[in-house]
Amino acid sequence: MKILVCISNVPDTTTKVKFVDSLRKLDTQGIQWVINPWDELSLTRALELKDDPLNQVQSVTVAHVGLVGAEPTIRKALAIGADDAIRINAEPTDAYFVAAQLARVIQENSYNLILCGIESSDYNGSMVGGMVAEFCEYPSISSVSAVKIENGQFIFTREIDGGKEVVTIPAPVVAIIQKGIAKEPRIAAMRGIMMARSKPLKVVEPSVAEPLTEIVAFELPKPRAACKFVDPENPAQLINLLQNEAKII
Amino acid sequence: MSVLIFVENWDGKFKKLSFELVSYGSKLAEMLGKEVIVLSIGKVDNSELEKLGKFGANRIISAFNDSINCFDSRLFTSIIAGFAKQEGAEVVILSNNNTGKAIAPRLSVNLKAGLGAGVGKLPTGISPFVVYKKVFSGNAFANLTIKSAIKVLTLAQNSFVLIETENSATILEVNVPIDQTMMQNRVIEVNKQSGKILLTDADIVVSGGRGMKSGDNWTPLLEIAELLGAATACSRPVSDEGWRPHEEHTGQTGKIIAPNLYFAIGISGATQHLAGVSSSKYIVAINTDKDAPIFSAAQYGIVGDAGKVLPKIVEALRQQKGK
Numbered sequence A: 001m002k003i004l005v006c007i008s009n010v011p012d013t014t015t016k017v018k019f020v021d022s023l024r025k026l027d028t029q030g031i032q033w034v035i036n037p038w039d040e041l042s043l044t045r046a047l048e049l050k051d052d053p054l055n056q057v058q059s060v061t062v063a064h065v066g067l068v069g070a071e072p073t074i075r076k077a078l079a080i081g082a083d084d085a086i087r088i089n090a091e092p093t094d095a096y097f098v099a100a101q102l103a104r105v106i107q108e109n110s111y112n113l114i115l116c117g118i119e120s121s122d123y124n125g126s127m128v129g130g131m132v133a134e135f136c137e138y139p140s141i142s143s144v145s146a147v148k149i150e151n152g153q154f155i156f157t158r159e160i161d162g163g164k165e166v167v168t169i170p171a172p173v174v175a176i177i178q179k180g181i182a183k184e185p186r187i188a189a190m191r192g193i194m195m196a197r198s199k200p201l202k203v204v205e206p207s208v209a210e211p212l213t214e215i216v217a218f219e220l221p222k223p224r225a226a227c228k229f230v231d232p233e234n235p236a237q238l239i240n241l242l243q244n245e246a247k248i249i
Numbered sequence B: 001m002s003v004l005i006f007v008e009n010w011d012g013k014f015k016k017l018s019f020e021l022v023s024y025g026s027k028l029a030e031m032l033g034k035e036v037i038v039l040s041i042g043k044v045d046n047s048e049l050e051k052l053g054k055f056g057a058n059r060i061i062s063a064f065n066d067s068i069n070c071f072d073s074r075l076f077t078s079i080i081a082g083f084a085k086q087e088g089a090e091v092v093i094l095s096n097n098n099t100g101k102a103i104a105p106r107l108s109v110n111l112k113a114g115l116g117a118g119v120g121k122l123p124t125g126i127s128p129f130v131v132y133k134k135v136f137s138g139n140a141f142a143n144l145t146i147k148s149a150i151k152v153l154t155l156a157q158n159s160f161v162l163i164e165t166e167n168s169a170t171i172l173e174v175n176v177p178i179d180q181t182m183m184q185n186r187v188i189e190v191n192k193q194s195g196k197i198l199l200t201d202a203d204i205v206v207s208g209g210r211g212m213k214s215g216d217n218w219t220p221l222l223e224i225a226e227l228l229g230a231a232t233a234c235s236r237p238v239s240d241e242g243w244r245p246h247e248e249h250t251g252q253t254g255k256i257i258a259p260n261l262y263f264a265i266g267i268s269g270a271t272q273h274l275a276g277v278s279s280s281k282y283i284v285a286i287n288t289d290k291d292a293p294i295f296s297a298a299q300y301g302i303v304g305d306a307g308k309v310l311p312k313i314v315e316a317l318r319q320q321k322g323k
């Protein structure tokens, strides 16, 4: 059994984003890059599955579409415990392009389970996982909050409106991961960091695929009006404002 | 040529978000000079389907097949793509909820159509086709050009007003043939709570953070929610501590919501929390620390101890409601 985790390289979630070039490009100065939080949790769960010999997971591979600058993030995934990594050497221009690249790698190496995060914290698209599945003509399952293996079969829990569903799907399958999949992201230990340096990181060149979308300009949020303060001794005033000024209750 | 809107049903019923989708699609079709076709999959009564007409649908296709027994994104994609091709859809619109997020990316590849995910407004231009969407978890917005001939959009919930028209639509029932090999999800267990207001559907949300001090202190917060007909939510540390269930966790790694009114009680307002709630129309913050960042995101604030302030709010609400 082989598992692939697709990872995205994103600015740390506390970053105050800024733009340059007349608001057309992200100002990358001073940005701390991290593994997208959901991808980190997916990787953690993949490693937990591998830890249990009953699951017979032979390898956990990570794949990333990006330029050489993303290698520290990939090495971090190796340090956390992935066995090997593949970097597709191209600027990740849009989700369609990225998914097309990942799909090729998947078809060439045939994994049983492919994990993608439900969204990347930069462009918030919720796109790559589903796109990869359609390119590969694999089944997929979204909003997955748990995955286990029983008798060689994947058992997923997915969130539905007002509850949860337990679903089985034959491999190969793409699972799109959200909260709940693992408690805390696994942290790289010193030994892992040392070992990561010698783990295989294969660089492959991209195939031809045309991006279908392009960001033409960014905007920063408009500042909100100043907060109106209400006397804590008299919250009836708050109810009055919500009712008569904002007119929302 | 048309604008095709996919609407999901919940046990044969539609919701406000279904009507938001049709309102949005109708306005967009007006901009493009196209027909509005709504596609529903699964058994829905005509009386329910007719409601979609009021929001501007020209034609409603009600597709069903008795062998569909659960939601399978690959199968649904193939059905929607089939109708999109048949009807020459130029834009396909879905909700940005769990179901829409599962289908839209697949559809994008199937139709080779660029995807604009989580849009909240009509396109700012149609030639080129430019949509406006939240990026960096609400810390910025982007104007995104979709360059392909066909476009797929997902609409953020509670972001577009309902627009009722005098219109009525024709309804066509279609027993769709399906390819069994596309249906590989098998549901072995369902756990569903009914009757509770869903956090993502709620107009008002009352949410508590670490400033609530303990899971035992939630009674007045729940009472406020009950009196306002609101759903309840919490910050991440609260669900991590087990004070509240995980389904209530809002924020970047939890649920992303956009209610009309959000009460943030004992919540500091970390960027990762705001990422999930910053699209709320109004935020009320209650916090002991007057410098807490939540007050910069809020329209109304009370600097005070939740333990003392909440019972007073309950009292004031009871008086207002005459209870």
Ligand SMILES: Cc1cc2nc3c(=O)[nH]c(=O)nc-3n(C[C@H](O)[C@H](O)[C@H](O)COP(=O)(O)OP(=O)(O)OC[C@H]3O[C@@H](n4cnc5c(N)ncnc54)[C@H](O)[C@@H]3O)c2cc1C
Pocket: A013, A037, B208, B209, B210, B211, B212, B234, B235, B236, B237, B238, B249, B250, B251, B252, B253, B254, B265, B266, B267, B268, B269, B270, B271, B272, B273, B276, B286, B287, B288, B289, B292, B304, B305, B306, B307
């Ligand atoms: C990758 C990543 C993802 C994350 N995702 C999320 C997410 O999705 N959602 C989320 O919420 N967090 C998330 N976090 C955590 C986030 O950074 C904050 O730690 C968290 O939101 C803080 O929760 P809080 O406001 O409840 O607690 P605190 O920050 O501890 O704030 C408690 C607040 O309560 C106030 N207070 C104290 N006593 C009282 C009282 N008696 N009455 C009234 N007010 C009082 C305090 O002044 C303070 O402002 C994430 C973090 C990371 C690194």
